[in-house]
Amino acid sequence: MKPLPSPLAAIDLLANRNKELAALMIHIAAVDESSMAVMTENEQFQQLAGRFPCLVAQNIAAGPIGAALEAAGCQAFPADGALLAHDSLPPVLPAATRYLAGRWYLARPAKPSGSQAASRALALQLVQLVVADADTHEIEAVLRRDPALSYHLLRLVNSLGMGMSRQITSFSQAILILGRAQLRRWLNLMLFSSRSGDDRSAMLLARVAVRARCMELLAKAGGMDKSGQELAFMAGMFSLLGILFGMPLAEVLKPLKVSETLLSALLDHQGELGMLLQLMEASERADFTALLARLDELHVPADEYHAALIEAHIWMLDVISESNRA
Numbered sequence: 211m212k213p214l215p216s217p218l219a220a221i222d223l224l225a226n227r228n229k230e231l232a233a234l235m236i237h238i239a240a241v242d243e244s245s246m247a248v249m250t251e252n253e254q255f256q257q258l259a260g261r262f263p264c265l266v267a268q269n270i271a272a273g274p275i276g277a278a279l280e281a282a283g284c285q286a287f288p289a290d291g292a293l294l295a296h297d298s299l300p301p302v303l304p305a306a307t308r309y310l311a312g313r314w315y316l317a318r319p320a321k322p323s324g325s326q327a328a329s330r331a332l333a334l335q336l337v338q339l340v341v342a343d344a345d346t347h348e349i350e351a352v353l354r355r356d357p358a359l360s361y362h363l364l365r366l367v368n369s370l371g372m373g374m375s376r377q378i379t380s381f382s383q384a385i386l387i388l389g390r391a392q393l394r395r396w397l398n399l400m401l402f403s404s405r406s407g408d409d410r411s412a413m414l415l416a417r418v419a420v421r422a423r424c425m426e427l428l429a430k431a432g433g434m435d436k437s438g439q440e441l442a443f444m445a446g447m448f449s450l451l452g453i454l455f456g457m458p459l460a461e462v463l464k465p466l467k468v469s470e471t472l473l474s475a476l477l478d479h480q481g482e483l484g485m486l487l488q489l490m491e492a493s494e495r496a497d498f499t500a501l502l503a504r505l506d507e508l509h510v511p512a513d514e515y516h517a518a519l520i521e522a523h524i525w526m527l528d529v530i531s532e533s534n535r536a
Contacts, residue, residue: 218512219249220496221523223416224265224293225310227303230412231530233263234523235311236284238270239498250282254520259283262527265291315413319456330455332356333401338466340394349393350381359400363388366396366532391440398422398447402454403533412530414454417494419529422446424493424522425486431514432482444468445475445483446490482508493519 218239226232249255258264264284270276271286280286287293294303295311303310332355339349353360360381367384385393402415422443429442448468452459460477468476475483489504505515 218498218501219516219519220493220498220501221420221519222311222494222496223413223420225315225413227307227310229310229315229409231416232309233265234258235287236264236266236279237496238266238275249516249520250278252517252520254517254524256282258520258524258527261524315410315417316450316453317410319408319410319454330401333359333397334451334455334462334465337394337397337401340390340397341466341468343390346382346385349385353381362400363396395443395447398444399529399533401447401451414450415533416526416530418447418450419526420522421449421490421494423525424518425483425490427518427521428486428489428508428510428515429482431510431518432486432508434482438482441469441472442483442486445472445487448472448476449487 220237222235222237223231224233224235259279260283264279265287266276266279266284267287268289271280276286288308290306291308292304292306293309293311294307297313298317299310299314332352336349336352336359339352353363363381363384367388388396399415399419402418403411423446425446426439426443429439434442448463448466449459451462455462463473463476471481471483474480475487478484479488485504485508489501489508492498492500492504501515505512
């Protein structure tokens with residue numbers, strides 16, 4: 211394994227006053243300018259910074275590393291960009307607040323409305339059926355009970371443009387064309403998509419999309435096969451189900467009948483999947499000591515970590531864009 215270059219980078223998610231994703235905050239464990247080329251000369255990073263606000267702290271922006279990040283498309287965090295960073299938010303935000311940071315959207319949710327709870331329960335039931343490789347007719351029967359979910363599924367498949375000369379109109383046809391793996395992935399995302407009355411939805415969707423996609427890419431970088439990569443994506447998605455439902459993760463997972471490998475990773479952070487999950491949690495906290503240790507254990511070079519992190523954020527923006535259009 212080649213030595214890990216320094217610095218490492220992490221990316222935090224910032225919300226606006228409406229609790230929607232507004233910017234990405236770049237954190238750097240910075241020591242030398244030359245090693246920043248891992249990030250700043252990466253074409254995908256430049257694409258990300260050109261597409262969505264990427265901010266750096268004033269103290270970093272003032273130095274040579276900040277200049278390199280600015281040349282790549284980043285901006286200095288605005289001097290008047292008051293930032294409220296807490297594990298919970300006050301009922302009324304201070305007037306000067308422009309950005310919200312912290313883990314407030316990972317707090318226990320308010321009691322969901324009846325329709326919201328029912329919609330998420332149905333989506334979770336669909337995930338259970340797909341994980342269990344249930345018959346298409348069983349999946350179709352549940353889809354018919356939620357007009358929003360069924361509409362979004364048909365819209366997704368019709369928008370894929372797979373050389374089809376006619377529109378897809380039946381659920382069984384849509385499931386067949388999409389495939390079970392992609393259906394499972396889509397259902398996982400739909401669990402976290404915006405629900406009226408849940409202020410956490412937009413940021414939870416952003417967080418879980420980045421975590422799942424980055425874990426999938428890091429699994430590939432670490433030498434896992436396609437099955438392992440798919441499990442890594444699922445682990446990232448399922449890891450925040452307890453947060454979503456406001457109940458112990460073990461309780462949420464009980465009806466899903468997931469594999470022991472996945473279960474031990476999610477509940478006890480065991481095995482390679484567990485280490486990948488720990489890696490992402492360290493990245494989200496910008497805990498560079500723990501992040502470096504997990505990269506070393508998984509034999510993933512830092513440049514591949516950076517590439518995965520950047521690609522995962524670009525993918526997340528696509529997911530949010532599609533979710534907003536739905």
